[in-house]
Amino acid sequence: MAHIRILGTGGTIASRGQGESGSVASDTTESLTASLGNEHTFTSRDILTTGSYRLDLQDLRAIAEQVHGALAEDDVDGVVVTHGTDTMEETAFLLDLLHSSSKPVVFTGAQRAADSHAPDGPGNIADAVAAAATEQLRDTGVLISFSGTVLTARGARKAQTTADSPFAGGVQVAHLLGDEVVVTARPQRRPPLPFPGHVFGGIGVEIITAYPGATPALLRHAAADGAKAVVLAGTGIGNAGPGFADAVADLSADGVPVILSSRAPWGPVVPTYGNGGGKDLIRAGAVGSRDLNPFQSRILAALLLALDPATETFAERFTAYS
Ligand SMILES: NC(=O)C[C@H](N)C(=O)O
Numbered sequence: 041m042a043h044i045r046i047l048g049t050g051g052t053i054a055s056r057g058q059g060e061s062g063s064v065a066s067d068t069t070e071s072l073t074a075s076l077g078n079e080h081t082f083t084s085r086d087i088l089t090t091g092s093y094r095l096d097l098q099d100l101r102a103i104a105e106q107v108h109g110a111l112a113e114d115d116v117d118g119v120v121v122t123h124g125t126d127t128m129e130e131t132a133f134l135l136d137l138l139h140s141s142s143k144p145v146v147f148t149g150a151q152r153a154a155d156s157h158a159p160d161g162p163g164n165i166a167d168a169v170a171a172a173a174t175e176q177l178r179d180t181g182v183l184i185s186f187s188g189t190v191l192t193a194r195g196a197r198k199a200q201t202t203a204d205s206p207f208a209g210g211v212q213v214a215h216l217l218g219d220e221v222v223v224t225a226r227p228q229r230r231p232p233l234p235f236p237g238h239v240f241g242g243i244g245v246e247i248i249t250a251y252p253g254a255t256p257a258l259l260r261h262a263a264a265d266g267a268k269a270v271v272l273a274g275t276g277i278g279n280a281g282p283g284f285a286d287a288v289a290d291l292s293a294d295g296v297p298v299i300l301s302s303r304a305p306w307g308p309v310v311p312t313y314g315n316g317g318g319k320d321l322i323r324a325g326a327v328g329s330r331d332l333n334p335f336q337s338r339i340l341a342a343l344l345l346a347l348d349p350a351t352e353t354f355a356e357r358f359t360a361y362s
Pocket residue numbers: 050051052053090091092093123124125126127149150151152
C-alpha cells in the first residue's frame with residue numbers, strides 16, 4: 041500500500057456551472073478524491089483552484105514548490121497533481137526539468153466537468169494514483185496520466201480540444217489494464233536543473249508564429265517590449281519568411297536569444313533550407329529547439345535564464361536540455 045499526496049490546482053476536473061457565466065473551477069481536491077478506493081492511502085491539499093489558462097510563471101513555480109515539499113516528506117511515496125489540461129504540458133514539463141526525486145509525480149485532469157452527465161475526473165484520478173503508487177515508475181520523472189495512458193511530460197502536448205484522451209506525444213511509459221498499471225518503457229532522463237528563485241516568475245519569453253506574409257515586426261517588438269528571449273514557431277522543419285534572419289541577427293547581437301521551434305505539432309527542427317529558411321536563421325544566431333515544441337521551449341528558456349541570465353552560454357545550456 042502506498043501513500044500518495046494529491047495536490048489540486050483547478051481545471052475542468054474541479055469545475056462546475058453550465059449557465060451564462062460558464063464552467064469555473066470550484067471543487068476542492070478533497071471532494072475530487074471521495075470516490076477513490078482504499079488500495080492506497082492519500083492526503084489531499086489545494087494549491088490553487090483555477091483554470092489553467094489563467095496560470096502564469098509565478099503560479100508554475102508555486103506548484104513546483106508545493107510538489108517538491110510533498111516529495112521531501114518521508115511518508116509520501118508519490119504525488120498526483122490535478123490540473124487544467126490547457127496548459128498542463130507547461131507545468132508538468134517545468135516540474136520534470138526540476139525533478140530530483142525518484143518518486144513518481146503524475147499529472148491528471150478531466151475533459152468533462154465535475155457536474156457533467158459523465159465526468160471523467162474520478163477515473164483519471166484513480167489511474168493517476170495507481171501510476172504514482174507503481175514502483176516501476178520510480179525514476180521516470182514527471183508524467184501525464186489521462187484516459188488510461190501514461191506519457192512523459194517531456195514532449196507531451198494537448199492535441200485535441202474535446203477528446204477523452206487530449207494528450208499525445210512524449211514517451212508512453214505505461215497504460216492501465218483495468219486497475220493494473222502496465223509499464224512498457226523507461227524514458228532517458230537528463231540531470232535535474234536547480235530550483236529557480238522568484239525571478240523565474242518575471243522572466244518574459246514570448247512566442248511568435250511564422251505564417252504566409254508574416255513580417256519580423258512582432259519579433260522585434262517582443263524584444264523592444266522587454267522579452268528576455270523569443271521562441272519563433274517557424275513553419276515546417278523550422279523556416280520563416282523574408283526579414284526574419286536579419287531580425288534574429290539583431291536580437292542575438294542585443295543579447296536576446298531566439299529559439300527556433302516549429303508550428304508543426306510533431307517532429308524535430310532540422311535547419312535545412314536557405315533563402316531565409318532554417319539554415320539562415322541558425323546562421324543568424326537562432327538556437328534550434330530540436331524536439332521541443334514552442335510551449336515547452338519557452339518553459340526551458342525561462343528556467344535557464346532565471347538560473348543564469350548570461351546569454352553567451354544560453355545556446356549550449358538550451359541544447360543540452362532540448
Ligand atoms: N480540460 C480542462 O481542464 C480545460 C480547462 N480550460 C483548463 O485548462 O483549466
